[in-house]
Amino acid sequence: MSIVTVQLGQCGNQIGHEVFNALCSDIRGTHGLCSKKENESYHDSCKERFFCEEESGVPVARAVLVDMEPKVISQTLSMAARSGHWKYNHQSHFCQKQGSGNNWANGYSVHGPRHKESIMNLVQREAEKCDRLGGFFTIMSMAGGTGSGLGAFVTQCLRDAFPTSFILNHVIWPYGTGEVIVQNYNSVLTLSHLYQSSDALLVHENDVIHQICAQLMNIKQISFRDVNQVIAHQLGSVFQPTHTAGGGSDYSRNPLGDLMETLVPHPEFKMLGLRNIPQMPENSLAYSTFSWPGLIKHLRQMLIANAKMEEGIDWQVRPPHPGCSIPSSHSTNKPLHFNTSIANLVILRGKDVHSVDLGSFRDPSLYTSWLNPQDAFNAWKTPRAFNKYEKSAALVSNSQFLLKPLDGIVGKAWNMFASKAYIHQYTKFGIQEEDFLDCFTTLEQVISSYTNL
Amino acid sequence: MTQSVVVQVGQCGNQVGCRFWDLALREHAAVNKKGIYDEALSSFFRNVDTRSGANGPDIYKGKICSLKARALLIDMEEGVVNEILQGPLRDVFDSKQLITDVSGSGNNWAVGHKMYGDQYRENIVQKLRKTAEHCDCLQCFFIIHSMGGGTGSGLGTFVLNLLEDEFPEVYRFVTSVYPSGEDDVITSPYNSVLAMKELNEHADCVLPIENESLFDIVNKIHQMINSGKLGSTVKQNSLVTSSAGSAKTLQEKPFDAMNNIVANLLLNLTSSARFEGSLNMDLNEITMNLVPFPRLHYLVSSLTPLYTLADVNVPPRRLDQMFSDAFSRDHQLIQADPKHNLYLACALLLRGNVQVSDLRRNIERLKPSLHFVSWNQEGWKTGLCSVPPVGHSHSLLALANNTCVKPTFIELKDRFMKLYKKKAHLHHYLQVDGMEQSCFSEAISSLSDLIEEYNELDATKSGPRIDPSRLKIA
Numbered sequence: 001m002s003i004v005t006v007q008l009g010q011c012g013n014q015i016g017h018e019v020f021n022a023l024c025s026d027i028r029g030t031h032g033l034c035s036k037k038e039n040e041s042y043h044d045s046c047k048e049r050f051f052c053e054e055e056s057g058v059p060v061a062r063a064v065l066v067d068m069e070p071k072v073i074s075q076t077l078s079m080a081a082r083s084g085h086w087k088y089n090h091q092s093h094f095c096q097k098q099g100s101g102n103n104w105a106n107g108y109s110v111h112g113p114r115h116k117e118s119i120m121n122l123v124q125r126e127a128e129k130c131d132r133l134g135g136f137f138t139i140m141s142m143a144g145g146t147g148s149g150l151g152a153f154v155t156q157c158l159r160d161a162f163p164t165s166f167i168l169n170h171v172i173w174p175y176g177t178g179e180v181i182v183q184n185y186n187s188v189l190t191l192s193h194l195y196q197s198s199d200a201l202l203v204h205e206n207d208v209i210h211q212i213c214a215q216l217m218n219i220k221q222i223s224f225r226d227v228n229q230v231i232a233h234q235l236g237s238v239f240q241p242t243h244t245a246g247g248g249s250d251y252s253r254n255p256l257g258d259l260m261e262t263l264v265p266h267p268e269f270k271m272l273g274l275r276n277i278p279q280m281p282e283n284s285l286a287y288s289t290f291s292w293p294g295l296i297k298h299l300r301q302m303l304i305a306n307a308k309m310e311e312g313i314d315w316q317v318r319p320p321h322p323g324c325s326i327p328s329s330h331s332t333n334k335p336l337h338f339n340t341s342i343a344n345l346v347i348l349r350g351k352d353v354h355s356v357d358l359g360s361f362r363d364p365s366l367y368t369s370w371l372n373p374q375d376a377f378n379a380w381k382t383p384r385a386f387n388k389y390e391k392s393a394a395l396v397s398n399s400q401f402l403l404k405p406l407d408g409i410v411g412k413a414w415n416m417f418a419s420k421a422y423i424h425q426y427t428k429f430g431i432q433e434e435d436f437l438d439c440f441t442t443l444e445q446v447i448s449s450y451t452n453l
Numbered sequence: 454m455t456q457s458v459v460v461q462v463g464q465c466g467n468q469v470g471c472r473f474w475d476l477a478l479r480e481h482a483a484v485n486k487k488g489i490y491d492e493a494l495s496s497f498f499r500n501v502d503t504r505s506g507a508n509g510p511d512i513y514k515g516k517i518c519s520l521k522a523r524a525l526l527i528d529m530e531e532g533v534v535n536e537i538l539q540g541p542l543r544d545v546f547d548s549k550q551l552i553t554d555v556s557g558s559g560n561n562w563a564v565g566h567k568m569y570g571d572q573y574r575e576n577i578v579q580k581l582r583k584t585a586e587h588c589d590c591l592q593c594f595f596i597i598h599s600m601g602g603g604t605g606s607g608l609g610t611f612v613l614n615l616l617e618d619e620f621p622e623v624y625r626f627v628t629s630v631y632p633s634g635e636d637d638v639i640t641s642p643y644n645s646v647l648a649m650k651e652l653n654e655h656a657d658c659v660l661p662i663e664n665e666s667l668f669d670i671v672n673k674i675h676q677m678i679n680s681g682k683l684g685s686t687v688k689q690n691s692l693v694t695s696s697a698g699s700a701k702t703l704q705e706k707p708f709d710a711m712n713n714i715v716a717n718l719l720l721n722l723t724s725s726a727r728f729e730g731s732l733n734m735d736l737n738e739i740t741m742n743l744v745p746f747p748r749l750h751y752l753v754s755s756l757t758p759l760y761t762l763a764d765v766n767v768p769p770r771r772l773d774q775m776f777s778d779a780f781s782r783d784h785q786l787i788q789a790d791p792k793h794n795l796y797l798a799c800a801l802l803l804r805g806n807v808q809v810s811d812l813r814r815n816i817e818r819l820k821p822s823l824h825f826v827s828w829n830q831e832g833w834k835t836g837l838c839s840v841p842p843v844g845h846s847h848s849l850l851a852l853a854n855n856t857c858v859k860p861t862f863i864e865l866k867d868r869f870m871k872l873y874k875k876k877a878h879l880h881h882y883l884q885v886d887g888m889e890q891s892c893f894s895e896a897i898s899s900l901s902d903l904i905e906e907y908n909e910l911d912a913t914k915s916g917p918r919i920d921p922s923r924l925k926i927a
Contacts, residue, residue: 010733070454070492071729097590098455101737102834145738177816178833179732181742181798210813222810224731224837411923412831418921419828421745421797440924448926 001134001253003049003239004126005063006154009100009147010072011172012139013065014224017076018232019139020061023050024086026236026387033351033385042384045241045251051086052129059086062130064122065093066154068100068111068146092126094119100145104186105429107149108193112157115150120157127162135166135256137239142190143174143183152193159197166256169198170235173205173405182422184413189431191406192439195446199256200264202272203402204231208308215311216279233387234276237394242347242380252380262378263343263398265371268449273401275302276394277310290391292348292356299346299393300360306339306401319365340453341367341399343376350391353381368453403450410443454492455592457723457736458584459524460612463558463565463605465630466598467526467533468708473597473716474522474545475696476843480720483843484728490517493727497523498545499587511587521547523588525580527612529569529604530557549583552576558603562644563885563892565607571887577612578619585620592726593624593736595719596656600648601632601641610651617655624740626722627656628715631787631861633665634868640878642868643893649865650896653903657740659751660718661858663787667711670694673783674759691844692760693717717842718754718786721850724804725838731809734802734836742834743798743854748903752852753791755784758845772807772847776815779851780823789857795914796825797854800834804848805841812837826910827918859907866900873897 007016027046032039051059061080065088067073073095081087094115100107127133136158140147151169158167171194174183194201209230213222217230241251244258252258264270277299278290298310305317317338344366348356364373386392416422417436427433461470481494490500490512502509503519512518522545528534531553538546552573558565585591594616598605616625629652632641652659671694694710725734744750757778779801782790803812812835825832842848872878873893882888 014731069733069735071733075729098592099733099735099737101735101741103737103741145741175813176831177813177820178831179835180738181829181832181834210810214810219810221808223808227809411920414923415920416828421828422741424747425741425744437924441926444924444926 001049001132001255002052002062002130003134003137003256004123004130005050005061006123006136006138006158007063007065007076008138008140008151008154009067009144011141011144012147012151013067013072013076015170015172015228015231016063016065016139017080018225018228019235020050020063020080020086021083022229022232022236022387023240024059024083026240028085029388033390034383038384041251042241042382049134049239049241049255058084060089061086062126063088063092064119064126066095066119066146066150068096068107068150069098070095092122094122100149102143102145102180102182102186103425103429104145104149104152104189105426105431107145107151108153108189109149109430111146111150112153116153116157119154120161123158124161133162133165134254135168136162137168137170137256139170141172141174142187143172143180144186148186148190152190155194156197166260167198168200168202168256168259169194170202170204172231173203173409175206175210176408179206182425184409184416185422185426185436187409188413188436188439188443192442195270195442198270199260200270200272202274202396204234204274205405212279212309216309217281230279233279234274234394237276237349237386237392238274238347238396240349240382240386242349242382244378244380251382258380259345259396262345263396265343265375268446269342269398271398271402271406271446271450273397273399274394275299275309275397276392277302278389278392279309282388285388292352292391295391295393296356296358296360299395303341303344303395303397303399304339304366306337319363339400341376341397342453343367343371343398344378345396346377346379347394347396348379348381348391349393350383350385350389352391353383356381400450400453403447406443406450407447410440410447414440454496455590455726456496456523456588457593457595458581458588458591459497459522459595459597460527461524462527462596462598462609462612463602464528464530464533464599465602466596466605466609467528467537469597469628469630469712469715470524470526471537471540471542472696472709472712473719474524474542476713476716476720478520478545480843484840488517490515494520495589496723496727499523519544521545522550523584525550525552525577525584527552527577527604527608529554529565529608531555550580552580558607559881560601560638560640560644561603561881561885562607562647563882563888565603565605565609566611566647567607567885567887569604569608570611573608574615577615581616581619591620591623593626594620596625596627597715598627599630599632600645601630601636601638602644606644606648610648610655613651613655624657624736625655626736627652627659628662628719629659630662630664630715631865633663634864640872640881642865642872643878643882645865646869646900647892647896649862649903650899653748653899657750658744660754660852661751661787661861662715663861664711665788666786667714669783670714670759671710677760693756714756714786717756718850721756721802721804721842721848724840724842725802725836728838728840730836730838730840732835732837734800734834734838738834739800739852743800743852745797745829745854746906749797749854749906751854751858753789753855753858754786754853755779755851756786757784757849759784772811773815773818775847775849776819779849780819787858787861789855789861791853791855791857792823794824794855794857794859795911796823796829796832797856797910798829798832798834799854800836800852802836802838802850802852804838805846807837807847809837824914827913856907856911859904859911862900862904862907866897866904869897869900
């Protein structure tokens, strides 16, 4: 089944480009570390999912590029074409001249309706090219105007036009100390709207990825390109082909569907966090060896202690004892920062995957009580190594990972809303104070639901 | 890609404008090696096929034939505009873009606004429409004028009004040169306050400039160069005051260096809209992020670095120095000290080889020493443009919406009241058709209200921070 990617705004397009780059370079690489047959099967599956063939033999990404101003799209198209290994369909883009001015209302209420037909036509065309449509993957930031506002509108349109297809929104959360001053407003508006039409939100926070670049990848002068490449690597580690349990020897054909099924049992809980281990500079890879038990142990602790990466994990955090309703430390009598999960998915790639013991992830104390432990945890595996890492593990988690950041964003937005600052910029384009209040209410509900897990 | 039109009004406006066009050509020449008319060029210039005469059709792609500025030059005396038309930039302007008269406005806002406004309204509208027609997607009007005189101040604000009426969707950015205390035009306080009312009501964004600050910057640069403290030589074309490499080859006139600073301000402001970068910052994003309440749209600007040394390797320490300088009092283009006042919002536009980590590091470093209003503690808008200005490897433009503009306005009000109380020179204004005493009282009241708004914000600076309580969910 194929996934159609919709890249929205500057961020969406810049990241989308890195994702296709990462996918392509992974399948072209010779470090699969598996049998030839396995490798070919992987190659074909990835191709089917993300690319379509053209006569020239150069794979064409199944993507629609949308932006309200032309600079980024034209750069993205030409960079991809220059690589020689893949490219975009040069018809599959839509852009305008003036941009959205970081104004969510402009993206949602003005650009959305105005350009709905043109954009949806492009999406329809890409969807028709798929033998079987597996769903939509949209990439957007929530801080700006186009990715956020127009992105929310387009997601709604996708839901209306394709009511039975899966929609996964990849949302980038901006740096806490400001890229855009009205980013918190734009974020609140985006998240509350996406919650209505999307199946799940897969989140990356710029601050977190920046830390990974600084501490794990040892990059001195970190650029957005570096950040985007780490994000692309993490996404690739989730979406490259795998075998699901009980799927037999073929690669899974419905990645988005499987993801939703395992991770989103209830529509109130759609926020998915992503962790990937190990992460290191490419030139260190040759000198490192990994053991599965070590990787699994770290990944599990990252989950329960809500660590953003494999350094600086708080090993003191432990799951609560069964029978004890509130986890707390005996000595200091304060609640430990234990991250409760609804459902988790671990994806393992590389050597000896079948021997890995994932029992520690099936521990019922990690989860809320309302799912059966065997339903709350799933694992996907493939012996084919990803992106030169001999062994790598990814965790997609529906848990309290994003609770604190979400609460932070809503708090700051509320603070600004109370002073009515910048509201005139939104009312100018049709978003009124009542609309803001509705969005705040939706998100406070989400925060409350996740807090009470 | 969008286009912008520059409307330069009065002597000051035209002189600054002239430097702007000169430096814009220089910047594009440095970037555009192949001589192809590209989108970046089209934001400020038309490409006209002049082979069949001066009125040839516009060419939208391909080689550059003849570049024409998207500009309107307005002055009620001929001297300045004539000089421009006889100078090296004469081919950049089209005779149809000029509106001139002979006798000037006599440093009288009423003459500029009411008399000439009425007289030239049709003409101005018609010419504006023409320039707009040549634009594929017109985003912004830049008005350049001074506040203290008659034409720039009076007619300039009349044009501002006109733009709002005729082109309500297009942004209006106004670069206003405010008179200094020792201004030799006696009625400059009247002119400025009357103009301020118009700016309050009709501009989207105002970039106030004070000659004193420009003068101080020019002096500082001269001192640095002449003192020999800089070990290696300074790159001449990197001076923010320099015309080196531009079309102007004659002896520099006294205000040229100062005007170049303002020209560079406008170039840097629009750089991220014209050129690519990893985090674009368009003009509509500037108004969106820096104007939290409609009337508080006065932005204090600073440009760094003022010059580049000839040695190529710039260690990060120099980069960090650039950030520190942007917040220092002597780099601001008005006499103001943003560091010791309250920030409502701040924008940083970086050009050249600067990455997001440099930006983050410096924001973290400088944040503790700056005061932000309680509802906008992380009020930073940032942009990264890959193309540096001529002669530099990187540069920074900082725009601050900060209560430090208040003293400038208070002084203006005081100088106004000094004259107004005695009704000095009022008759010159009141004898102009359409001008009444109420114009004065409304203007001063508008200014007072603005000052009061800033006062209220300042009052929150020292108080305790009480966050409003969140919504409760049942």
